[in-house]
Amino acid sequence: MMEHIPLDFPFLAAALLVGISFYIIIFKKNLIKLIMGIAMLASGVNLFLVSLGYRAGGTAPIYTDVPEGTMVMSVPQALTLTSIVINVAVLALMLTMAIRIYRHTGSLDSEKSRKLKG
Amino acid sequence: MLTKIVRTVANQLILFIVIFGLYVIVHGHITPGGGFQGGAVIVSGVVMLLAAFSSQELKKSLRERVLTIVESSGALIFIILAFIGIGTVFFYNILVGTPIFGRIPAIGPGPGDIWTGGVIPLMNFAVGLKVIAGLSAVVLALALFSGGEEVEE
Amino acid sequence: MRRVTGWIVLIVLVAFLVWGVTLVHPFGDPDASAMDDYIIENSQEETGSNNVVAAVLFDYRGLDTLGEATILFTAVTGVLLLLRASKRKKETS
């Protein structure tokens, strides 16, 4: 087995996650799928952020009963936490609007809910 | 509304969920966790209740108005805790060194002490209050709306 | 037409992203960490909190957390605003 995770695997995973979610956002016409795509995009960005702060062999940055040694960086974790809560808020609001759109038009298709154009 | 077994189990389980959530909130400054995480744990308990019972049932005990008041007061406590430092600087941790939560732990790894952290435990508590009330209100409102009922003004 | 454009654009974007993240420092070995080292070393003394992440959240980057709590408040207010009844009940008016 390898000693540590090869290459920049988490970074690549984050980049691919962003790519896949853009695929969903661009090609899927269902509003709920669109919202799921945005949630995935947020996960990708969060994964990228939190893996920036990792130091090989580091422990969690909490001093309570921790073995001596390096600690991983704490600021990216705080940023990720903030970003996760922000995305929860955004998703809640998006879902509310999607429900309202469904109530009004009876459809969740983004091609059908386009009263505003031109 | 699910079967009686589920409802009974949920009724008992909610106590432990709330206790665990409160533990996470209160020990936010010494162990992993904090206001957001603990609040989310408790709200997951609320979601469990929502699944076990109907939203109509839950509406009787969780009033929209009460939730709004609790949420606003959580946010207010938070911002006031930030404001009390303004004698020095906004967000200055004024309680470090005072008897209330003011102890300074031994530098370096060691056992935690609950009376440390200055305003951090209080802020954790305020945020926890806010998250519990806010997310419960959202979940409840969405459930009620799917059942065809709109929120009062 | 749209499918083709979409795929081209998507492939270009993903190529750039993948290429970009390989240019970031190797995983587990950050290039610069002055700010984080300072916080890890001094947080116990300055804030009295054993949990460094909590110290960052509520002390060093307190305004971010206030903003985060505000966003949650905004979203809750927004959801309740959007799910409200658009007509007043008779007895209230």
Next chain:
Amino acid sequence: MTFLLESGYAFWNPLIWIIVFIVIMIVVYFFRRRGQKGYKKDTDQARIFLCGEEVPEAGERHIRVGNIYWGFFETLKEYYNQILRPHTGIINDYILWFVAITAISVIVLLVAGLG
């Protein structure tokens, strides 16, 4: 002089314009005063005369917005056909444009850095 705005080449003074406006107003007022004094409201003088035809109702004689600048749109028909195509109103397309422009500007910035 607080009214004066220097723009490097020329200057701009709103006071001059305001004075000119006031002078024009006075001239207009003089012309207006020379008009007919015998105008009476609510008589045939005030009614619309359309070569003896029936005058349409207020709603029908107002030129609605769709009929204004008809010639302009007729001339630029091709342009408008093209320009209206991206305005589909579908949210997915909006994001596609965003991704496309981001990709293009990344390429431009990187290529410009090479030379």
Next chain:
Amino acid sequence: MAELITHSPILIIAIPLLAAFLTPLIGMASQKARNAFVVGSLVFVTFLVFALARDISFNGIHVYTLGAASPDLSIPTGFMVPVRIILEVDGMSAFFGIIWAIVSLAAAIYSLSHIASETGQTRFYTLLLLMVTGGFGMMFTGDLFNLFVFLEIASISGAALIAYRTKFADTQEGGFKYIVVSAIASLMVLFAIGLLYAQYNSLNIAYLAQVIQYTTLDKIALAMFLIAFAMKTGMVPLHLWFPDAYSVAPASITGMLVITSHACMYAAFRICFTLYGGVINAPVVGWIIIIFGLLTMFVGVTMAVYQKDVMRFMSYHAVSQLGYMWIGVGVGLAVLGNAELIATYGRDAMSGGIFHILNHAMYKPLLFFTGGALFHYTGTRDLTKMGGLAHKMKWTTILYIIGTLSISGIPPLNGFSSKILIYESVYQFHPILTITGIIVSILTLASFTKAFHSAFMGAELPEYKGGKEVPRSMIIGMVILAAGIVFVTLFPSLVVDWAIHPAADALIDQGAYINAVTGAIP
């Protein structure tokens, strides 16, 4: 008073926030008290902004370190890197702050009777105050992640407010589009912040500006920042969501959304000039901005002439006017490295662009407010159903004329004085820019004349016989902005000397911004 000034950067952000948290509680007690509270807190904030701006013009950049032992202790003693969140207010931030304060005050007063017949007013005002907080936070912060957080506050509250009138389907659609677009834009901003953080381990704009290298990753991050903020601003061809969202919002919110889009423009300028200012490939980025600016101007105005919905028509004009600002500042950016060209026309072009932001922030909300008054009176946004409204809406007509003349750049109104600055300086960079600008200006006048004729002129239509002029608070909200227009019209040089040139110099002078934070380090 001196204490108040010292703490004013955070107070300007925190007081609307505190008011927003209190509003639901007060709203339960009494509606009148709530309205008075909202307007009162905004008046106080406006006062603070003016006091802060005055102090900045005398004493230079204000730095406020949150949570440190003293406000100006931006870097911990004996350390080299800023650790805490730092608010940094310079001439540019103060300039945007003044605009935002005035427009939000006018919008709050306007809302008092504009939404009087709707439910959910308490939550409406709460969100309005939160949006004010978000805007001020974006303008005053000196920290990238903090910028992202406040960007999200402004966009989430904005989206909820756009969808405020839930009984119509199109409002929900507009709000949904807005929130999707802003969520994606801000996530890309966050990704770019992560790219910068990975290399330099800092989030402070001033410190990053000092150490930035312009590596490949920095270029990718710059493109992401620029295009994400440009999307939020409504630059062609990323403007497609713009009229959809703006046309369906309540008019007071549309007026405020214009300024949030200016705040995103501020963020883009901050990124280009301050963060990347020392290392940026200025001509390339400048030309990118100029080309998109030209497209924005032209496509925006031609689409506007075509519109039949009054709010949509004005939104497209907002798009087209944004092009002038991009061009003015883009020309300044394109010649950034060349001190001689900056002195000949670069600074004037930037001043023109920034001056146009001020003017646009006055007349565009005014026009949106008149559009809202038309909606209030007729119950429709469709211009084909309107006509002869000048008979009943005398105040609205006069205010609309002021706004129209101003946006079309008719002398002596303020739109002309900023446009002449842009035209004359930009002509020396490339004549085609000025020519396009003049054509766009003509088309603007043409389309506003068309809307004026179809809405206000003509005989009184039978269906609108019985109505009355809009309520007084709406007129007061509009008159505040019209008074701003008249002031700028009469004293252009005063405004340019006291507000515009300091703002332009703040953008050009990257060193001052850095020194304010990392001053001790040579």
